């Protein structure tokens with residue numbers, strides 16, 4: 346990746362918000378769907394949650410019924426640029442409060458078109474470009490205001506995603522069980538190892554892999570999933586393999602109505618609510634461990 350890391354850069358204090366991102370450089374694997382519903386599951390379990398949409402496609406923002414792609418209104422890109430002193434000529438009069446949105450007890454910093462130019466915008470700065478998001482979160486006070494910050498990532502391994510990796514303490518990887526995914530996942534773990542080797546004090550932990558859009562009626566898919574599960578056990582033995590999400594029309598319906606699975610009472614949603622509840626429990630169990638470790642030291 347060829348990006349220089351400052352060895353003295355320390356990870357955000359574990360007593361504050363834990364940052365979890367949903368990542369996979371492959372498109373359409375369920376990152377946005379899982380970010381949205383897991384954030385609502387965490388909120389349902391009583392946690393204060395902030396979502397950050399860092400995908401220029403702004404799909405997560407659309408699920409919150411927010412569209413900044415065509416509007417003049419400020420979004421996360423403006424806040425990140427504002428946080429870099431060297432980019433002063435590009436600064437805009439935007440405060441976090443001007444950008445923040447709330448829906449059903451979950452806060453959001455929405456995305457916008459300018460995010461697609463992030464790499465170019467920060468190309469000339471002398472501070473470590475891969476730490477802009479992390480430093481923004483630390484300076485902004487947001488880490489003191491939430492229990493969990495959940496980030497939706499774009500389907501790339503570019504600078505924006507490197508920023509997300511550096512700002513996160515935990516990573517969750519949804520994937521589709523097919524041959525292309527198998528190669529993509531091993532590439533993703535290589536990229537994570539590259540980042541670890543570049544000398545960040547603490548690289549994020551892969552909390553879980555989640556098979557998504559699974560159709561076990563297809564024998565080939567079942568075989569591919571088994572193969573991927575076995576490989577991931579080797580590559581990332583500490584991460585949990587969550588039980589698969591089937592292809593569920595309820596999720597698509599929820600998205601069309603801009604609702605999480607917790608907004609429905611019908612039986613159709615019970616299993617999905619349990620599955621997202623499990624993801625939230627996994628995140629919180631890890632979050633509690635991190636906080637306990639912090640206070641024990």
Ligand SMILES: Nc1ncnc2c1ncn2[C@@H]1O[C@H](COP(=O)(O)OP(=O)(O)OP(=O)(O)O)[C@@H](O)[C@H]1O
Nearest residue numbers: 372373374375376377378500558590591592593597
């Ligand atoms: N388990 C599921 N059952 C049915 N549809 C699903 C499921 N998971 C995701 N989808 C649908 O698949 C599509 C892709 O999902 P999503 O947008 O969450 O993927 P993504 O990884 O965020 O994509 P991108 O990389 O483009 O950001 C969406 O239309 C979503 O509604």
Ligand SMILES: [Mg+2]
Nearest residue numbers: 376377400404
């Ligand atoms: Mg997405």
